[in-house]
Amino acid sequence: MRLRTAVELLxxxxxxxxxxxVLLQLLMEPGAADNVIDPLVSQFLYEKASxxxxxxxxxxDSYHCNLEGEPDDRIFTVINSLFPAN
Numbered sequence: 001m002r003l004r005t006a007v008e009l010l011x012x013x014x015x016x017x018x019x020x021x022v023l024l025q026l027l028m029e030p031g032a033a034d035n036v037i038d039p040l041v042s043q044f045l046y047e048k049a050s051x052x053x054x055x056x057x058x059x060x061d062s063y064h065c066n067l068e069g070e071p072d073d074r075i076f077t078v079i080n081s082l083f084p085a086n
Contacts, residue, residue, distance in 0.1 A: 013041065026054040029078060031062030057081060 026049050030042040039058060046056040059078065067075055 024051060026051050027057075027082075028055070029057045029059065029081070031064060032058050032060045033062060034064045036064040 026046070028042050028046055030037065030039050032039050042056065042058070046054060059074065062070055062074055062078075067078060
């Protein structure tokens, strides 16, 4: 990642951090191996959200998009967690 891009992302994240208030239902399912958004950012957003109905599921071997470019077994893991069989 270029330094200027990293600086801009840090600046934007800092601005969001000061203004963030999440009150709606929240479902976050990041990949732990994400190279685009650090999973710690997802953890921060989850902790900062004041919603009572919130879920954070971290997929250890997944990257940025859990439903595209991943092996089928990981994609089905994500889908099954969203829509469990009754």
